[in-house]
Amino acid sequence: MNQAARSVVLHGLVIALLVAMFFVLPEYHSGNLARILVLAVFAMGYNVLFGYTGLLSLGHALFFASGMYGLGLSIQFLSASPMLAIVIGLITAVVVSGVIGFLALRTTGVAFMIVTLMFAQAGFLTVLFFGKYTRGDEGFVIQRAQRILFGVDLSQPLPRYFAALILFAICLCLIAWMVHSRFGKTLVAIRENEERARMLGYDIQRHKLMAVIISGTMSGAAGAAYALLFGYAGASFAAVQYSILPLLYVLLGGAGTTIGPLIGTVFMFYLIDISSEYTDAYLLIAGLALILLTLFAPHGIAGILRKKLAWLP
């Protein structure tokens, strides 16, 4: 099989497996999986920038929140239909990531980390500042009646799961396609050796900006989906932890791989969920796991897989 065919088979299998999971898993785990799929979209968005382009952002909570509030506030105050609200959420994410990307990309390296962090922090505080509309840290509930998309009640387990899966599948296919496209390969070139890529004639800034926008929009889509599927928007999602979270997911799963973000999200979610049953100090276990992983599996879980299967995209 050539690379493209392998990629189609692999990603097809992943999606088929996820479809089957809903019918196989007990209610609790399929519920978790719906959430994980949304968070994995967030991680995949992050991966576009970090894993493929080599830009470490500490401000992705802002993009997630852009989608979340774009959707949430338009439902709350404009009585927008869910479909319109999704569109507004995505547009918000595109605009926010475009502006932030345009500004932040004037910097590189650690300065880029800090600038994105600062913008995200300013975004978080802005959500609090406009507490009159956003209800600040408390956030607001999006009622069940407002979450009916094309007559499907997204608060129900089956529609929720498949809505999450459809979003995930779209993003996975987009990324799988991107990886094999000129654009994706150019991003990798920028990650590997920016100056060389520039001297081959590639417009680095334009590619990076595109990467920020794609990454930010995907993260925003995850934020919008989270609000729509789980009925809540709140400022904690704009806080700095939610910028670090996708970084952890991606690093754990394997940066620069298509399925790494999903693996990392699943791993992290269940690490906390399971260890929290045994001890309050589950973050201690999470911390130890992170240290051990960096010591013994520096390229994440997909990195280990890749040693066996070098073709893994």
Add this chain to the structure above:
Amino acid sequence: MSIISTHGLSKHYSGLRAVNNVDFDLPDGQVRALIGPNGAGKTTFVGMLSGRIKSSAGSVSFLNTDVTDMPAHKRMSMGMAYTFQITSVFANLSVHENVALAARRAIKGAPSVVNNKVMSVLEQVYLADRTDQIAGDLSYGHQRLLEIGMGLAQSPRLFILDEPTQGLSASEVDGFIELVRVLSKDTTILLIEHNMDVVMRTAHYITVLNFGEILAEGTPAEIRSDTDVQTAYLGTT
């Protein structure tokens, strides 16, 4: 017709004149060598030609277009190619992908077209049997060749090579000289070179830079007999 020319081109670093008021003209189809002692401003000069370095004064014209304020990547896409003095390949990517990245930017065709180009270039630079190797694993000499291959894959009008033979073995140098001869049929070449043997065997014409200014220009024979050049640079050889 001149492919690239400069007028009054200068670069000043806080008082230091790295390149000063250089008028330079490179006709189409020529192999030009740029020589000069260390610190003469050669790399700064080609940096300004390629757009890596912003000039302090003067202008650069490429293919009869003023490119002085044009960013490097646009100059490259107009038909320039550049190899780095210090080897700069995509160390974690395969040899094939290294060249393909260069080819893809220049050729807007289907993957198979790109692939054909990559394979023919790899043949030219003697790397056809190493397509799947990771570039970082190649020997130094092979990495230099790969770098040249990346330039070739862009089918440039002007190919700027910054000390391409540095660190190559004698047989590799011979191979390189042969390569330049073949290339010079379709491409204008600007070569920064320390190895005078290479210069004398490849260049049609030589420009000598000293203290950021053009000291002399002429055919290899003329340069060899120029006394100024001899004192400044060649010494007694």
Add this chain to the structure above:
Amino acid sequence: MDFGPHLFVASLEGAITAAVLALTAVGLSIVFGIMRVVNVAHGEFFMLGAVIAWWITSLIAGHPALGFTVALIAAPIIVGALAVICNRFVLHKINYEPERTIVATIGLLYVIQQTTLMTFGPEARPVEAPFNKRIALPWFEFGESGFALTWPWGLSTTTYKLAVIAAAVVILLVLWTVMTRTKIGLIMRATQLDQEMAQAYGIAVNKVYALVFGLGAALAALGAVLVVPIQQAHYLMGDDPLLLSFIVVIIGGLGSVPGTVLAAVLIGMSDGIISVFFTPTLAKILATLLVAFVLIFKPDGLFGKRRE
């Protein structure tokens, strides 16, 4: 309160923030500058300093100054030693690779934070200041009767707060002397300039790294001990100093100690002063955006030299 005195109070508060921030950030800065790693757990070393100070002072009876003095010496040493251990068994093992270091120190952050939660508990615990007298401050006025001293309502500070500023200045001067005038300082600076070169000259880079990492953590702990009589120890108190130290280090120019101190003063003071002019949250937003825009237009920091 009138504008003048208000600005004065805000500046004074800013100066205290700046003093503690300078110590913490300089710790991060030398680690950054010399080892070239981002230590995300730096804020937790700060927190540990405060928690250990609480622990020591609660063990030692008698005048609060006694326990505090012991804490001032012991807490940084304990935290520094702990950091050396972390360096040896984690950072050293992963070869200080930038990305892996970030993840590993995030792991350390969780481990330290949770261990503190389990042992120290979730409460904020106070440490009594060795001395703490409220001082009403005078203000100058040019009234009808010419120059006059007034004592505006609420214009005040405490002796301890002033002492924190003084202590920070002294500690930073000592550090500066060590870095520039002693052999160990020379070795550290040599390692910062060129690690391979330093190794070639027979400097045991590994030992320097251990020392630097320990020293960085100890400085953070020292800052925390100084601030804990003002703030209280709490297991989540490391998050904010981490963020702020980061900003300060970057604005100051990576690894430049004087730059870091200047940036700490700038950030601390602007935090105080901006609060005079805007509603508090808006002030925070503006201060945050200011940092972002400084970096956008001066990516190497205000006082950093451009790196090749």
Add this chain to the structure above:
Amino acid sequence: MTDTKKSSIITSSSGGKIGGQTINKSMNRRTALKTLSAGVGAMAGVGALPGMMGCAHASDEPIRIGFQVHRTGIGAAYGRWYDRTTEAVVKRINDEGGINGRPIEIVAEDDGTDPKRGAEVVEKLATKHKCDVAFGTLFSHVVYGSAPRAGELAIPYFVVSEGHHVASGALNRYTLQPGITDVKSQVEAMGPFIKENLGKKVTMIFPDFAFGHDHRDYFSAAFESLGGEILEKIAIPPTETSFSKYFPKIPRETEVVYHVMVGPAVLTFVKELGEFFGPSRPEIFGFIDSLEAVDLSSPGLEFLEGTYFWEGNPRYAQEDQTEFDKAYREAVGVDESGASISDAKDVSTYAHMFGCWETMYVIKAGMEAAGYNGPDDRQKLIEAVESMTEMPHSMEHPQGAKLFNGKTHQVFGHQYISKVTDGKLVLAHTTSIEDTLYEDEVDYTSMSF
């Protein structure tokens, strides 16, 4: 520190019967692991087990109450005491024979005081642990994040949060707050006392997030309608750790400073407030939230002498202490100064945690009234609680008598105002329940399940 049990079954030898080996086994496994990580606290639970073994038929199955608790994160100090109060009330109920003869089993899950994790925890309690009801959330943002899931999963969700979220109509029919008065009531009820006893010109200082905004909006509206005046509203960013720079914004003519703060920096806040005013302070009225779990004898708090606090439940045992408060204090393990019996430095969150006790008794009363047998009867349970009205001062309601509004799912009770006297909080005024009432903003009973 000492008390990190994850889930515990507290039953008496006489009353509860726990069915089967499986629970015993899981208990042991969990306990073993917990002992490893957290200490010996859980041993007590195992010690009680042998006595509970006995015949097991269906109706002796314990009622599983999912406890969403802030064990980590910003709410951890509150969570600890919510935990202890809940354990105490469950022990008491089980000692008295449980609910409909069935013992209560608490299944606790930490939500990290995070709304995302909160929603996951509700899901876990409902679908994995198969709890009958969920209970115990304090922080409002966690309630907002979790309530939609509770509604979708059709699991009754009893919050102990004092937020106005339930009564505002933002949540759903499955979410109730029957054990603690909400912030709107608390705040509005303070107006008359402040105006008559402290002053008419008030400056408010509050955290710049939703909880603080509730204080700002409800108090200023109530106070102005009484003819008072709010001079300045100073919102403090939630991430702030030093406060002196904000105090100059307090106008000179302020007669009363009204303060409410939450989070780990509260002590700094109060201390710096004292340092700011020095000897010439105005009257000061604060919500005890500013000092929950904080020892009043902490250094720097001397200046609070003579200032007033709202208390949900008086921290210090008062002279006319009721027998209910006495027994409640004893059961939870709190001494006369509101600190832990075993550690005088470990101060409780006395003004809020009674809500867990009372809510548990409401669940019990509701289940008994509904003849609750299992998850199929959840709607009956909600309806039973909705039909409640008066709750007399009793062992079930040791904080005081209450009035429940079934339409808004919110309870209303007496509020206490105490004055710091000789370093202790001494009750100065008790509001009537009527003072806390406001117009209904929602009728949940008209909503479908």
